[in-house]
Amino acid sequence: MIELRNVSKKFANGHVALNNISLNIDNGEFVFLIGSSGAGKSTIIKLLMKEHETDSGKIIVQGKDITKLKRAQIPYLRRSIGVVFQDFRLLPDKTVYENVAFAMEVTEASAKEIRRQVPIVLGMVDLSKKSKQYPHQLSGGEQQRVSIARAMVNGPSILIADEPTGNLDPEMSWEIMKLFNEINLKGTTIIMATHDLNIVNKMKKRVVEVSDGVIVRDEKRGGYFSENQNL
Amino acid sequence: MIELRNVSKKFANGHVALNNISLNIDNGEFVFLIGSSGAGKSTIIKLLMKEHETDSGKIIVQGKDITKLKRAQIPYLRRSIGVVFQDFRLLPDKTVYENVAFAMEVTEASAKEIRRQVPIVLGMVDLSKKSKQYPHQLSGGEQQRVSIARAMVNGPSILIADEPTGNLDPEMSWEIMKLFNEINLKGTTIIMATHDLNIVNKMKKRVVEVSDGVIVRDEKRGGYFSENQNL
Amino acid sequence: MKIRTSKFFIREGIGSLRKNKTMSAASISSVIAALLVIGIFFIIVLNVDYAASNLESQIEMMVYLQDGLSETIIASMGEELKSVSGVKDVQFISKNQALMDLNEKWGDNAYLLEGLEGDNPLPDSFKVTLINPSEAGSVALSVSSISNIERVVYGKEELNKLLKATYILRVGSLAIIAILIFISVFIISNTIKLTVYARRREISIMKYVGATDQFVRGPFIVEGVLLGLIGSIITTILVAIAYYYSSNFIKNQMIGLLSIELMPMKTVVSSLVLLLTVVGILIGIVGSLLSLRKFIRV
Amino acid sequence: MKIRTSKFFIREGIGSLRKNKTMSAASISSVIAALLVIGIFFIIVLNVDYAASNLESQIEMMVYLQDGLSETIIASMGEELKSVSGVKDVQFISKNQALMDLNEKWGDNAYLLEGLEGDNPLPDSFKVTLINPSEAGSVALSVSSISNIERVVYGKEELNKLLKATYILRVGSLAIIAILIFISVFIISNTIKLTVYARRREISIMKYVGATDQFVRGPFIVEGVLLGLIGSIITTILVAIAYYYSSNFIKNQMIGLLSIELMPMKTVVSSLVLLLTVVGILIGIVGSLLSLRKFIRV
Numbered sequence A, B: 001m002i003e004l005r006n007v008s009k010k011f012a013n014g015h016v017a018l019n020n021i022s023l024n025i026d027n028g029e030f031v032f033l034i035g036s037s038g039a040g041k042s043t044i045i046k047l048l049m050k051e052h053e054t055d056s057g058k059i060i061v062q063g064k065d066i067t068k069l070k071r072a073q074i075p076y077l078r079r080s081i082g083v084v085f086q087d088f089r090l091l092p093d094k095t096v097y098e099n100v101a102f103a104m105e106v107t108e109a110s111a112k113e114i115r116r117q118v119p120i121v122l123g124m125v126d127l128s129k130k131s132k133q134y135p136h137q138l139s140g141g142e143q144q145r146v147s148i149a150r151a152m153v154n155g156p157s158i159l160i161a162d163e164p165t166g167n168l169d170p171e172m173s174w175e176i177m178k179l180f181n182e183i184n185l186k187g188t189t190i191i192m193a194t195h196d197l198n199i200v201n202k203m204k205k206r207v208v209e210v211s212d213g214v215i216v217r218d219e220k221r222g223g224y225f226s227e228n229q230n231l
Numbered sequence C, D: 001m002k003i004r005t006s007k008f009f010i011r012e013g014i015g016s017l018r019k020n021k022t023m024s025a026a027s028i029s030s031v032i033a034a035l036l037v038i039g040i041f042f043i044i045v046l047n048v049d050y051a052a053s054n055l056e057s058q059i060e061m062m063v064y065l066q067d068g069l070s071e072t073i074i075a076s077m078g079e080e081l082k083s084v085s086g087v088k089d090v091q092f093i094s095k096n097q098a099l100m101d102l103n104e105k106w107g108d109n110a111y112l113l114e115g116l117e118g119d120n121p122l123p124d125s126f127k128v129t130l131i132n133p134s135e136a137g138s139v140a141l142s143v144s145s146i147s148n149i150e151r152v153v154y155g156k157e158e159l160n161k162l163l164k165a166t167y168i169l170r171v172g173s174l175a176i177i178a179i180l181i182f183i184s185v186f187i188i189s190n191t192i193k194l195t196v197y198a199r200r201r202e203i204s205i206m207k208y209v210g211a212t213d214q215f216v217r218g219p220f221i222v223e224g225v226l227l228g229l230i231g232s233i234i235t236t237i238l239v240a241i242a243y244y245y246s247s248n249f250i251k252n253q254m255i256g257l258l259s260i261e262l263m264p265m266k267t268v269v270s271s272l273v274l275l276l277t278v279v280g281i282l283i284g285i286v287g288s289l290l291s292l293r294k295f296i297r298v
Ligand SMILES: Nc1ncnc2c1ncn2[C@@H]1O[C@H](COP(=O)(O)OP(=O)(O)OP(=O)(O)O)[C@@H](O)[C@H]1O
Pocket: A011, A012, A013, A015, A016, A017, A035, A036, A037, A038, A039, A040, A041, A042, A043, A044, A086, B130, B136, B137, B138, B139, B140, B141, B142, B167, B169
């Protein structure tokens, strides 16, 4: 279970990115995080994985208040969460295969396990052919899919994806959503920040809308817009 | 006018990204470049601005065959084209304002002109408040908008945008599209690679679809899918 | 830590050296350059010290004997002198020998000695060399208590001057090598800092996907060791070659010039290997770890 | 290029130094360290050369006169000697003076001279110092053609030894400083290469938005100049302070020890400022430009 309790985040430059937000996400839920550009979606995600410190409030992940986590414990938190970063964050000196394998290497997984698991997830995101390429040799969408593969490779109990389909064509986006749906059905909690209104509207999952650092909507089976205000 | 004549591009690793494509774009046209992830859209754009060398074929931009351009002439080609990069390419040590101003500095524009022009384009992309922030202090969508502002600031005769709305919410995406439409009406040629089916479908502009390095469709007023094959 | 992880570190460390060619070349060659400075200076200091010791050991004490002693007495006096603590060697010089030596030494002024041959006023003497020249005073005291000795002379002032000169040489060269080692260490760790800085983004990405500090450090330590090792091996080879040629040059130039000898090649190279390897590897590791600290905290 | 653009370059160059604090600190301090090595060595070489010249100028030529010359003749001989080309100074030493000097010089062995006072066998002489000791041979030849001269003595062998020794010292120290300058230049340009490498992505971005090569280079040149300037100023100050204290130390240690003098502070510092500034700025600029070449070609 993930719980944010009265969480606020003010950046060093004075910008208040989150203003006293509270949110409960049960194990196995599938939550869309939506909201306009700069609303605070990525900030929520970064607090969950301790990329930023929380200013006030509590964040409880799997029973532990991570705002009080010791530095040495952070890597273990991050391993239990698979994250698709909005800016991909691939290691430029590693091939696609090595980038995905790296997420397993840090857990000290066995060589055998790595050799078995990595090709499977690369296949899932349709990158088997690109496994020996370096990130700079990939298209934008291919890089994004490497990031998705890496987030899934350890079979984390929580998967957080920040705008994971921003560089993918509609078909590929649907493939990825199917994948997310599958692992969600197997019990993985999924939190996905997205701007893709088609996806949100068709998936009919829980929708949490952030606006200017506060949660303005939280619907069990919501659409991208609250009351049919279409474009 | 932009003309690609039998253009091919094979990368050093042997991958054929473009296979003998030809394409004519008139001055003042608005063209959507669509196609699945890895189809070759960005490669076309990179050839147009000479980020990569063309293997064979001719690329004529404003009457000149740019495949034969001397190295010293490349900067002038790039200034005449405003590019929104898929990976933003902001200078990390410069503020939002400085990043946009930089594109004017390289043209040796006057200080006065810069001071006048930069705030205007920052206003257009709704970033006036963020002008003093550094890229790492921005959200994904904000970074993308800086890249858009920079591409427009010199009032180029050709604007190329590579997935410029991938990190923007639908409303903001529409604002940007309105902007593009406006400058298109003023005569700017616009080429936009995108995955956003709503935008393509609603704008009803020329659609060029790339698939596996070849152009498979070129419709005057097309939609994202050719014959109503909806998801 | 599993064996597998260590293997991963080694593979990564080597891989990183190979993949970042520009950076590796720049940093290894800076390490070599910095170690070269240490190496050159170390050799100079070794030789200065060696020369100073040589000079010091040439300091000698003259023990002049009373006139008309029998050969047996002289012989037993020689034995007695040898047994004095602090004495390294004793050599008898007869009064005739002394006159001949003087004749030779004075060269142009030797005509002043004409006529002395008949009535040689010079005494018999022992030339005593000392283990440690700075003990000359106490040795002289012990020696003068031996009977039948006329005078003990050891150029107190000359000795003091020499000791002072070698002292300054030693302190000076040690100070300079200390400064140079400091500078070299500083340059190497700065170089490493820059290479780590160039990879700060990668380091943070590793941390973001769940790597522990130790896991990020591992490959850098391996890389540091390799950097130091490669640097010190190449430097040692360079210095050895340079020493070979320049010592030949100096020897040729100095034939019969000064009583200064150069240290043998083997001694020099073996101490160099040790010094440079230790310095190189240590800085490689410590430099990496210190530079990492800032970027690993994400 | 417009004035505005130069201003932009300067603003950017300074800005980049200020914004990349880690990198600027690392590179400036590496530049300082490298220049320090040059500086220290330059001072040592200057002083070695100074000492060598001092030693050489102490070489003197003795011109022994025939017996019983009148004072006027001796005086005119002195004048004649002074006019010989290559002669720096001439000093008359009477036979009495010569005996007294000898007495003093021989010290312990002076008793050998007892009785010589009545019938002094030493001749009157002129002590001649030379402008350039290596010309001793030709000077001696000219001098010996002067009438009333008995013999010209100038320690041919001693002179040769000294000239050879100072030659080795000079060649050796020049060789070492050449190597050190080379090493320092190398280290500085490597350091710059690494800082440029760390910014390769930014350089390519600038090119992609339409900057000319010249436009990208501008700020780097400014940065290179600043790097060199700051580095050389700090180094000069450090070296001046170090020289002040260590020359004091050496002077104190050497009172009455050797006839070696140290160069005056002013001379040292003024030549240093020039050397280091030129070296620093030049490498700063050239290093930047060379390192840029690779990354600017996009
Ligand atoms: N390090 C930072 N320092 C200062 N302000 C920041 C920092 N990071 C983010 N912000 C600001 O906080 C706000 C929220 O940012 P966040 O990245 O959470 O937005 P987002 O909802 O993810 O937007 P997007 O959809 O564009 O990715 C933005 O206005 C951004 O400018």
